[in-house]
Amino acid sequence: MPAGPQLIRDGVIRLIISSHEGDLSVSDIEAHGGVLExxxxxxxxxxxxxxxxxxxxxxxxxxxxxxxxxxxxDGIVAAVLADLGSDAV
Incomplete structure (x- = not known):
C-alpha cells in the first residue's frame, strides 16, 4: 500500500520512540533536531x-x-523513501 512522505515520517518517529530503551517523546526528538545520538x-x-x-x-x-x-x-525517512521508490507515493 502506498504511503506518502508525511505518513512515512510519522511512522518512523513512532518506531524510533517504541525502539528506544527509555522515555522518549516526539518533543524530545524535535528538540534535538532529530539526531538520534x-x-x-x-x-x-x-x-x-x-x-x-x-x-x-x-x-x-x-x-x-x-x-x-x-x-x-530526516536521513532515515529519506532512506526509506529511496528504498521504496515509487511505492512510497
Missing amino acids: AVNYTSLSYIRLLDAIENEFGAYLDADEGAEALGTV
Whole structure:
C-alpha cells in the first residue's frame, strides 16, 4: 500500500520512540533536531529500529551503508523513501 512522505515520517518517529530503551517523546526528538545520538539512542535501539522499519514499511536499510545519514529522522525517512521508490507515493 502506498504511503506518502508525511505518513512515512510519522511512522518512523513512532518506531524510533517504541525502539528506544527509555522515555522518549516526539518533543524530545524535535528538540534535538532529530539526531538520534542526541537523545541517547543506543546501538540496540538502532538495531530494533531498523528491524521495525523493515517489518512496517518493507524497506531494508543497511546500518553499514550510510550510517551517518541514518542517524537522523530526516536521513532515515529519506532512506526509506529511496528504498521504496515509487511505492512510497
